[in-house]
Amino acid sequence: MKYKAAIVLAAAALAWPGSAAIPADAPVADEIPIALLVDISSGQVLYEREADRRFVPASVTKVMTAYTAFKLVDEGALRLDMPFLYSEEMEDEWYAEGSNMFLRAGERPTIAQLLLGITTVSGNDASVAIAMASTGSLEEWLELMNANARELGMRNTHFGSPNGFPDGGQTYTTANDLALLGQAITQQYPGLYRRFFGHRRLRWRDITQVNHDPVTGRVDGADGMKTGFTNEAGFTFIGSAERDNRRLVMILAGSPTGEARDESARQLLEWGFDGFERQVLLPEGALVGSALVQDGARSQVGLRLPQEFTIALPVDREETDWQVDIVYRGPIEAPITAGDPVARLRLVIDGEAVLETPLEATEDVAKANSWQRIANAFARWF
Template sequence: MDTSNGQTLFEREAGRRFVPASVTKVMTVYTAFKLIDEGALRTEMPFQYTQELEDAWYNEGSNMFLRAGEQPTIGQLLLGITTVSGNDASVALAVAATGSLENWLALMNANAAELGMNDTHFGSPNGYPDGGQTYTSARDLALLGEALTKNYPELYKRYFGHRGLRWGGIAQDNHDPVTGRVDGADGMKTGYTREAGFTFLGSAERDGRRLMMVLAGSPNGGLRDRTARELLEWGFDNFEQSMLVPSQAVVGHALVQDGESPRVALRTPVAVRTTIPRGTALGDVTMEIVYRGPIEAPITDGDRIAQLRVSIDGEPTLEFPLEAAATVERANAWQRIVNAWRRWTA
């Protein structure tokens, strides 16, 4: 998926549910980033790792190898998750941030719902086998990766893309197969269990254009890693963007109810671009303004009140937000009479 415009370049069974294994941890990181951004969690806050947690998670699958009595900070736990896929670090972060796994899972699932991840549910913070409670889809993971990189770009750069981590005298490498191997690649997360097979959510950015890719159910790690690299290179090498409408261009109007004006101009807050195979013609492009209307006043300049639906060769391809290009105050009594007369005579 090209996240600069949300366009899917290739998909196969993108809505099929599967077990994500450690790719689950991307939602744990997203949930932490959101709390940090809201001021509810601080990266420098220490957490007292308990004997109970050590007994449950030491050397259980991929590990940061935390020991009871240690006091990692939230930032160190995040690095333990993003760099060495620590199952122990994921649980520690959950407990440190909300006091219990139950509270943390509620946040993870609320965030999934907010992002429109309709084929996803989380039953653990780390993807450890849980009897099928945790599942997702390629489409949903692409949405999650897009939200992570767009909503929290500085935190993403700070915590993803590290090649290794040393904790407690143990040095480990990051198993990310694309960072350092594909130009512009910077993460995100591999996963493996017998139930899930080999999975990966990966991303790379070149010249302001970011691609997000998902692989699931690979029978071995080598195939997953090669395919991940080849998919990203294919996306950059074989596609280019074409501008349809520049940013801040007025493209039409929406009807207004009970406003001082009967309609309001609509403009593009960002450039409308489509991604096409290199060396090919754009094809027959049609654009349609879509909104639930008339839109009730008051409306403020900049309010996002409509969508621009783009179809190429008759196939709906993309939707872009449209915003009000002016402020429309609520009509006074006389203006409402005039508006009613206009509607009656139209």
């Protein structure tokens, strides 16, 4: 059974324009079918258009390739200074095949150099090289990519290649899934993200290429991530920027032109920062209520916020009422350990759920002994 309790807070009047969760005036070109802007500092969706619609990501796939490499590096299974011997077979298959680092047989790029080739110039060859260097086979690398996608909750995503090259529809994703990936790569590996994303150009041998990222260096705080294009996918982009401890992640997909994608990407990020202001609703550690406990030494357990509960509010807004609810499936079965995530705090505006954050138990609750079970049974009966 799902339980819900409203929390009454003082001064519970927030401002919000017409649609509570998603304002409709974001500057995204009408011809772009898929768009999403998320404030990952709070998890709040600022704008969405067909965010659960599957599409072919093209070279945006390489963000998962970079994430998979970052994870291996963090675990100690891969070294950034490790060289990899690029083979004739790989050169024959991938030299000048789409976007390229232009690797040649016999060269020994390091893992760090391959990562820069992936994140800066979208090297199809570098993506395959890092897969082979890490696992020895594309099949094992793809298993890692797809396992990582499942672990991140990317339920509508599958990878059939390490670089997004056309593969007969094996590779697909959604904007909501890519937002999870964008959050993970920026928050779990911030040092590696800063080191390898956001570079404007790359020189390999005597070849200098520029990054096609439309926001880095053009939007204040923008630092990546990845464009993509195939005839099947159209023009795609996942981008991110951070200002004043607010990080936004945006996705555009299916644009008919690169110009529409690039302009919409820049305008959407600016709109997300300039059109909203951050407000703390409840501080970190706030005690917000309690939840019922089943077969426990106590009949209830306290609930607190492990992190502050914030929301991004549109600057130009009208007054409206709001409500904060405690939501959980319960009663929650004992035993419970302090710090266990046992419920959620939900912000509802105009009857629409806008934002949720976890709530944790404030104390341990042991399993009830025989006398406590009898007392609990009488309490429930009365």
